[in-house]
Amino acid sequence: xxxxxxxxxxxxxxxxxxxxxxxxxxxxxxxxxxxxxxxxxxxxxxxxxxxxxxxxxxxxxxxxxxxxxxxxxxxxxxxxxxxxxxxxxxxxxxxxxxxxxxxxxxxxxxxxxxxxxxxxxxxxxxxxxxxxxxxxxxxxxxxxxxxxxxxxxxxxxxxxxxxxxxxxxxxxxxxxxxxxxxxxxxxxxxxxxxxxxxxxxxxxxxxxxxxxxxxxxxxxxxxxxxxxxxxxxxxxxxxxxxxxxxxxxxxxxxxxxxxxxxxxxxxxxxxxxxxxxxxxxxxxxxxxxxxxxxxxxxxxxxxxxxxxxxxxxxxxxxxxxxxxxxxxx
Numbered sequence: 001x002x003x004x005x006x007x008x009x010x011x012x013x014x015x016x017x018x019x020x021x022x023x024x025x026x027x028x029x030x031x032x033x034x035x036x037x038x039x040x041x042x043x044x045x046x047x048x049x050x051x052x053x054x055x056x057x058x059x060x061x062x063x064x065x066x067x068x069x070x071x072x073x074x075x076x077x078x079x080x081x082x083x084x085x086x087x088x089x090x091x092x093x094x095x096x097x098x099x100x101x102x103x104x105x106x107x108x109x110x111x112x113x114x115x116x117x118x119x120x121x122x123x124x125x126x127x128x129x130x131x132x133x134x135x136x137x138x139x140x141x142x143x144x145x146x147x148x149x150x151x152x153x154x155x156x157x158x159x160x161x162x163x164x165x166x167x168x169x170x171x172x173x174x175x176x177x178x179x180x181x182x183x184x185x186x187x188x189x190x191x192x193x194x195x196x197x198x199x200x201x202x203x204x205x206x207x208x209x210x211x212x213x214x215x216x217x218x219x220x221x222x223x224x225x226x227x228x229x230x231x232x233x234x235x236x237x238x239x240x241x242x243x244x245x246x247x248x249x250x251x252x253x254x255x256x257x258x259x260x261x262x263x264x265x266x267x268x269x270x271x272x273x274x275x276x277x278x279x280x281x282x283x284x285x286x287x288x289x290x291x292x293x294x295x296x297x298x299x300x301x302x303x304x305x306x307x308x309x310x311x312x313x314x315x316x317x318x319x320x321x322x323x324x325x326x327x328x329x
Contacts, residue, residue, distance in 0.1 A: 005162055005163065005164065005165045006162075008157060008160065008161040008162060008163070008164055008165065008166070008167060009165065009166050009167070010153050010154075010157055010166075010167045010169050011166070011167075011168070011169060012125075012168065012169050012170075013168075014125065014128055014129055014132060014168070015132075016166055017029065017129060017166055017168045018129065018132050018133060020165050020166050021038065021039065021040060021046075021129075021133060021137070022040075022133070024039070024040060024043060024045055024046045024049070025039070025046070025049065025164070025165055026038065026039045026046070026049045026050055026053055026164045027039075027164060027165070027166045027167070027168060028142040028150075028153070028156045028160065028164060028166070028167040028168065029125070029126055029129060029137070029139060029142075029168045029170075030123050030125055030126060030153070030168060030169070030170025030171065030173065031065075031121040031122075031123045031126050031139075031170075031173065032093070032094060032121060032122045032123045032173060032174050032175045032196070033094045033121075033173060033175045033176070033177060033178050033179050033195070033196050034141045034142075034149040034150060034151055034173055034176070034177070034178055034288065035141065035142040035149075035150040035151065035152070035153065035155065035156050035167075035173065036063075036065070036126075036137075036139030036140060036141060036142055037050055037053060037054060037139060037140055037141065037142035037143075037160070037164070038065070038137040038138065038139035039137065039138055039139075040133075040135045040137070040138075041062070041064045041065075041105065041106075041109055041135060041136045041137055041138035042104060042105070042106065042135050042136065043106075043135070044106045044108050046138075047062070047106060047108050047109055047138055048108065050062065050138060050139075050140065051108075053160065053163050053164060054140065054143070054144060054145045055144055055145050056140065056145040057145070058108070058111060059111050060111060060145075060223065061109065061110045061111040061113055061117060061223050062109050062110075062117070062138040062139070062140050062223060063096050063117040063118070063119050063138070063139060063140065063179070063181075063223050064105065064109060064116055064117060064118050064119070064136045064137070064138050064139075065118075065119055065120070065121055065126065065130060065136060065137045065138075065139050066118055066119070066120055066130065066136045067120060067127065067130045067131055068091060068092070068120050069084065069087040069088065069091055069120065071120075071130075071136070072087070072097075072099070072118045072120070074102070074104070075099075075101060075102050075104060075105050075116055075118065075136065076099035076100060076101065076102060076116065076118065077099070077100040077101065077102055078099065078100050079099060080099075080184055082184065082189065082206060083097050083099065083182070083183070083184060083189075085205070085206065086182065086202065086205060086206070087120070089205050090197050090201075090202075090205075091119075091120040092120040092121055092122035092127060093120070093121075093122045093196070093197065094119075094122070094175050094178075094179040094180060094195055094196025094197055095119065095179055095180050095182065095195075095196070095197045096117045096118065096119040096179045096180065096181040096182070096193075096195075096223070097117070097118055097119070097181075097182055097183065098115040098116070098117055098118075098181065098182065098183030098184075098192070099115060099116060099118060099183075100114055100115055100116075101114060101115060101116035109138050113221065115183060115221075117181060117223050119179055123170055123173075123174075124170075125168060125170040126170070129168070140223065141178065142156045142159075142160060142164075142167075143155070143156070143159050143160070144159055144160075146230075146231055147159070147230075147231065147232075147233075148230055148231070148232055148288050148291045148292055148295070148324075149177075149178065149230060149288050150288070151172055151173040151176050151285075151288050151289055152171075152172050152173070152289070153167045153168075153169035153170075153171075155288075155289075155292060172285075172289075173285070174285065175196040175281075175284060175285065176284045176285035176286065176287055176288060176289075177195055177196055177284045177287060177288070177313070177316050177317065177320060178193065178195045178196070179193075179195045179196050179197070180193060180194060180195035180196055180197040180198075180199075180202070180316070181193040181195065181223060182202065182210070185211075188211055189202070189206065189208065189210045189211065190210070190211045190212075190213055191210055191211065191212045191213070191214060192213060192214060192221060193214050193223070193319075194212065194214050194315050194316040194319045195316050196284075196313070196316070198311075198312040198313055198315065198316070199212060199315065200311070200312060214319060230288075230320045230323050230324050231323070231324040231325075231326075232291045232292070232294060232295040232303065232324060233295055234255075234294065234295055234300065234301060234302065234303055235301070235302045235303065236291075236302075236303040236304075236305060236321070236324045236325050237302065237303070237304050237305070237325060238304075238305055238307060238321060238322065238325050239304050239305065239306050239307075251266075251269075251301075251302055252301075253299055253300050253301040253302065254266065254269045254270070254300065254301075254302055254303075254304060255269065255270045255271070255272070255294040255297065255300035255302070255303045255304070256269050256270070256271045256272070256303075256304050256306075257272055257274070257290055257291070257294070257303055257304065257305040257306065258271060258272070258273045258274065258306050259273075259274055259275065259278065259283055259306050259307070259308045259309075260273060260274070260275055260276065260277070260278040261273050261276055270294075270297065270299055270300055272290045272293060272294065274286045274287060274290060274308075274317075280308060280309070280311075280312050280313040280314050280317070281313060283308060283313070283314075283317055284313045284316065284317055287317055287320060288320075291303070291324070305321050305324075305325070307321060
């Protein structure tokens with residue numbers, strides 16, 4: 001059973017966060033992607049608390065956060081040159097790399113799979129915390145399983161107050177969507193989750209095409225592959241064509257999630273624009289906060305979402321929207 005805490009504190013005290021983690025508890029930490037629910041990745045009893053707190057199924061593996069590629073080698077049996085090249089290029093940053101795990105990594109972390117997902121986050125507070133601790137941190141998103149990921153400390157508090165003792169506040173996340181997850185099958189690079197590093201940037205770095213296989217109905221090969229995920233509680237629908245946006249609707253309480261500003265919109269709607277200028281990085285940063293705003297709005301019952309151009313970070317944004325909509329299918 002997960003513990004109940006009388007008061008969940010939000011603060012910037014690195015030592016306070018470290019003390020709770022060293023005691024085997026979960027702490028919410030900032031990263032550049034989303035806030036993570038962190039615990040000692042090498043202590044099974046601490047990892048169990050992550051699954052209990054999130055109500056996360058044990059078949060969905062976790063990402064392990066480390067300071068750098070040298071530290072990652074302590075938890076991986078091998079680091080293929082092509083993946084090491086990606087680590088050297090994109091770490092610290094929003095790229096998670098699947099590597100064959102050493103026995104020191106509990107099977108609970110990898111859901112019994114032979115590979116461990118490793119990442120070196122770029123957020124300065126997360127990096128200082130990892131440098132302070134003698135162990136790596138398992139840290140999925142700090143929210144109830146399947147719900148919209150948190151991008152501020154307040155988002156975490158709204159969902160997990162009373163379930164964790166401390167939230168380390170590092171301000172709003174600068175990327176706003178989860179990390180890209182990549183590994184190798186035979187000699188091919190495979191992306192298992194679209195995220196903060198665009199596929200195009202990876203292909204440019206290695207000068208070879210990358211296979212994208214980012215969904216799994218069950219028993220995922222990597223974290224974040226479940227078909228239904230990242231979903232608000234309200235109904236979310238994808239508008240099928242950006243060229244034929246509706247100018248009228250019978251929906252009395254409709255929220256429109258737009259990639260960029262439009263001139264004509266249906267009457268009696270509430271609108272959130274992810275980027276006034278159509279900037280994909282800005283849209284990604286604002287996505288989850290926008291979904292949370294609609295979810296808490298009394299005047300919205302249904303969300304219609306416009307997809308972004310399916311390139312660069314737009315592919316990751318569209319991936320999150322499709323999975324959020326899949327809950328209603």
